[in-house]
Amino acid sequence: MAVEKDLPHTCSQGEKGQCPNEARRDFLKYSSILTAFAFMPNMAVKAADLKLEEKLVSAFEKVNVTLNINGKKRKLSIEPRTTLLDLLREQLNLTGTKKGCDYGQCGACTVHVDGQRVLSCLSLAAMQDGKKITTIEGLADGHELHPMQAAFIKHDGFQCGYCTPGQIMSAVACIREGHADSDDEIREYMSGNICRCGAYPNIVNAIKEVKNGGQKV
Structure with a gap:
């Protein structure tokens, strides 16, 4: 902490950017908290009945975002680390969008952002500020x-239906993108969506119809 006190508080970036010294102080503060929690004895944690995750989250500032979700404007205060998928499911109760692999490999979490298909498990919610988001709940009229x-x-x-919301969102995008002119093209541009039940031929037929x-899609 003595090193931190000796740092001169000067910044040439003005109001638009964060001062390098402030950024360093934030880094030291957050890393100190992480270290403290990491080395806290298990029994001490249980005895104090501490909720580590809540304590850790409270150390980070939240950001304000405005999202247009399925035609409704939503003003939200969220943690910077929150993914779009977790925001939709955990905070907005839009559970039609599924969490499959959580690594962007299965396509179950596909939604539309400004008309483009996006893997919501790999997208930070804070990065979607001001954008139009459509989930499976927003397709029907x-x-x-x-x-x-x-x-x-x-x-x-x-069949089981778990991958279906993501399949449908990708299928709509596939047509909008102009990639549904043949069976092979449909398979190629739907390849990011995995169906473990193996309903692929029927999915292709639905898209073709x-x-x-x-x-209008």
Whole structure:
């Protein structure tokens, strides 16, 4: 801490940037807290009934974001580390978007951000400020299913259904992107979405029907 006191508090970045000395102090503060929790004896933690995660989270400042989610404007205060997937599921109760691998490899968490498909498990919520987000809950028009949802039902494009929300969101994007002109092209641009039940042929048929039917997606 003596080193920190000796640092001159000068900054040439003005109000828009963080002073290097302030950034260093923040780093020292947070790393000290992490170290303290890491070496705290297990019995002491239990005896004090401390909730380590809550204590650790409280050390970090929250950020304010404004998101347009399924047509509704939401003003939120979130932790900088929060992923878009966790924000949707844990804070907004939009559980249609699924957490599969949490490594961006299965596609179950696919949503649309400003019309583009995005893996929400790899996207920080704080980076989506001001953007338009659409989840599986936002595709239908009231009680009227989106054409892709109806096509998945018609062609049995799912079995267990866990991957289905992500499959449908990617399928819609696949057509919007102009990558649904053949079976091979559909398979290529849907390859990031894994169906462990193996419903791939039916998924391809559902996408082809919507594409060939000229329905608005």
